[in-house]
Amino acid sequence: MKNLSDEVLANIEEVVPSWLLRNPNLFKLILIRSTELAFGALGKSGVIRGPIHSSVGQEVVAVAACASLEDSDFMLSNHRGHGHYLAKGGNLTNLIYELLGDDRGCCSGLGGSMHVAELDSGILGSNGIVGAGVPIACGVSLAEKIKGSGAVTMVFLGDGAMNQGVVMESLNLAAIYSLPVIFVCENNQYAYSTRSDDMTKNAYHERASGFGIEATHLQDTSLNQNLKIMEKVVSKTRQKSMPHFVEFFTYRLHRHFETERQRAVDYLLADLHEHRSMNDPVTRECVELGQDESECDNVIAEVKFIITSFAETCVKK
Amino acid sequence: MTYLEILRSAVYALMERDETYLYIGEDVRSGQKGISDGFFSKFGAQRVIDTPISESGFCGMAVGLAVNGFRPIVEFNFSGLMFVCLDQIFNQAFKFKFMTGNKRNVPIIYLMPTGTKGGLAGHHSDNTYATLSHLGVISLMPACKEQIPSVMDYACSANAPVAIFLPVEEFRSDTVYDIADINPFFLRLKCGDDVAIICTGTSISTVNKFFNTASKSIVRRTALYCVSDLNLSIKCLDEIRHLKEKTIVIVDDATEDFGFASQIELEIRRSKQHECPEIYTVCRLSNLVPFREGLEHALRPSAERINEVFLDSGLLGGKA
Structure with missing residues (x-):
């Protein structure tokens, strides 16, 4: 996991406890959470420009989905893409630079929060247009199929993207060309402020089945369980060169973007939000590993501090 | 030879010269437009790819192919269909290189039959090139058959998304022009x-x-x-x-x-x-x-x- 060219990650690995380093998937879970919290704070304080779409609450999906990918596999993401980037092994320092608009960023500071990529690592970019990366993933996958490389392409999309025409076209393309592509639909229950079940009559995984694609429906309730399932999904996609659709039922603990203002009548369902907040998946995973909640919070705070301090120092320079 | 025959020969030569060129679009295996006539039997199913009527989908797929080692040539039925998939041409193909730090080219050629020979009515008669010019997408229109090879060469050397507008009124033309300096401009x-x-x-x-x-x-x-x-x-x-x-x-x-x-x-x-x-x-x-x-x-x-x-x-x- 250690990447010597990743200065911030190296600093983090110096300070986190050994129980965390011994569990790389949990480490990634905490790394994503801390990074998102740091970016949120930096956005609110004006250090980072523009909207920041946080994946706080959805970390299990990114880690479980990407854990079985090889370095030679490909991943494409959406506007809520920091977690996917880190889960696939993207360089944290370059991610921070990117959000600061620094030319040392992973996209030379030209993309920003919604457009992070590390092309040489198979991270082919996140996307500001909902659903637009999905057909691109089909093309990447078709290229690998023609080359006969055996590589798998994974693309993340949200529940909102499932009502984009181009996503329906892409599911069909993947099916007719038998592409080794995995569609990971993160159903976080809201497309911006709109409840997904207000906008869609049937389940997303059923839609994928309707295109002739094998579909799996998962809850974000257990990292270990999801890691095992995703390992099988990735392996099967690779071996059979067939598409797979995975719907993850999850929840966005933060608002659509970090600086979004709550309206007089809030769109969030209060009971659901409270229930989900009380059952934070990152805390749950730490507790299941035998750590107490405060220890988990302390590690997250410490990692967040390292990232925030690094960013603030960069800006002062 | 007609404009269409020269065009077909130019694309055929590209496909023959370099295996990374793929030909993608609706009805391209049967060569309904005449451009890809005979391509399927020569180059096979892996390089001549029939698509569903899904312009956004296959234009997005072309982006994925282009950023991953191939040089797709995307045939449109007519240029007005760009309005169905402009996001994939402009937001995705055109901006990809810049937004990912200018590290990777996106070589795509869009072949866009354009205009009308008459009688096609409102949906099939448009000349849409100013739309792409306005957006900054490299766009060319060979006016005569003599110019087609130089336009194709220029489009290939651009290593970027390039739209080649093809006036349908010229497809059957065999007019010969005596041009001293043939160039794509x-x-x-x-x-x-x-x-x-x-x-x-x-x-x-x-x-x-x-x-x-x-x-x-x-x-x-x-x-x-x-x-x-x-x-x-x-x-x-x-x-x-x-x-x-x-x-x-x-x-x-x-x-x-x-x-x-x-x-x-x-x-x-x-x-x-x-x-x-x-x-x-x-x-x-x-x-x-x-x-x-x-x-x-x-x-x-x-x-x-x-x-x-x-x-x-x-x-x-x-x-x-």
């Missing part, structure tokens, strides 16, 4: 000292009809140029800026407002502020193309409308 098709007609691929046959009916004096004294570089990049602009004629007539079968002809006129006025020539335009009058023959004819540039410009303005004696 600007063609000098005919000499003449007094008036310059600037045409495009969608108006070249109309201008030829005008010459066939015009007086010998007008024909002798009128030069004909053709703009094929739809972005008016510097090589094309240099030619336009150095035109010597004191009267210029721009003929283009697309609408003038916020359009290509207006941009040419603007560039001429910018470059010749003190001795600006008189400029006239003969363009499509509306983007609402009627089916009824007489109405459609009146809307589009025609030999009669070019003649009217000469008559009304008293150009070269005003008699055609």
Whole structure:
């Protein structure tokens, strides 16, 4: 996991406890959470420009989905893409630079929060247009199929993207060309402020089945369980060169973007939000590993501090 | 050979030369448009890829192929279909390289049959090139068969998304032009000292009809140029800026407002502020193309409308 060219990650690995380093998937879970919290704070304080779409609450999906990918596999993401980037092994320092608009960023500071990529690592970019990366993933996958490389392409999309025409076209393309592509639909229950079940009559995984694609429906309730399932999904996609659709039922603990203002009548369902907040998946995973909640919070705070301090120092320079 | 046959040969040669070229689109295996006729039997299913009627989907797929080692050639049924998939052409293909830090090229060629031979009505008659020019996407339109190989070479060397507009009115044309300097940008098709007609691929046959009916004096004294570089990049602009004629007539079968002809006129006025020539335009009058023959004819540039410009303005004696 250690990447010597990743200065911030190296600093983090110096300070986190050994129980965390011994569990790389949990480490990634905490790394994503801390990074998102740091970016949120930096956005609110004006250090980072523009909207920041946080994946706080959805970390299990990114880690479980990407854990079985090889370095030679490909991943494409959406506007809520920091977690996917880190889960696939993207360089944290370059991610921070990117959000600061620094030319040392992973996209030379030209993309920003919604457009992070590390092309040489198979991270082919996140996307500001909902659903637009999905057909691109089909093309990447078709290229690998023609080359006969055996590589798998994974693309993340949200529940909102499932009502984009181009996503329906892409599911069909993947099916007719038998592409080794995995569609990971993160159903976080809201497309911006709109409840997904207000906008869609049937389940997303059923839609994928309707295109002739094998579909799996998962809850974000257990990292270990999801890691095992995703390992099988990735392996099967690779071996059979067939598409797979995975719907993850999850929840966005933060608002659509970090600086979004709550309206007089809030769109969030209060009971659901409270229930989900009380059952934070990152805390749950730490507790299941035998750590107490405060220890988990302390590690997250410490990692967040390292990232925030690094960013603030960069800006002062 | 016709324009279409030369076009097919040029694409065929590309496919034969380099295995990373893939040919993608609707009905391309059966070669319904004529461009890919015979490609499937020569290059096989892996390189000649029939798609569903999903322009956004297959244009997105082309982006994925292009960023991953291939050079897709995407055939459109007609250029108006770009409106179905503009996000994938502009937001994705065009911006990918820049937004990911200028680290990877996105070599895609879009072949876009454009315009009308008549009778196609509102959905199938559009000339949409100014839309892509406005967005900054490299766009070219070979006006005659002699120009096709140089346009294809330029499109390939760009290593970027390039739209090649193909005027359907020219597909069956076997007109031979004697061109001294064949390039993908600007063609000098005919000499003449007094008036310059600037045409495009969608108006070249109309201008030829005008010459066939015009007086010998007008024909002798009128030069004909053709703009094929739809972005008016510097090589094309240099030619336009150095035109010597004191009267210029721009003929283009697309609408003038916020359009290509207006941009040419603007560039001429910018470059010749003190001795600006008189400029006239003969363009499509509306983007609402009627089916009824007489109405459609009146809307589009025609030999009669070019003649009217000469008559009304008293150009070269005003008699055609």
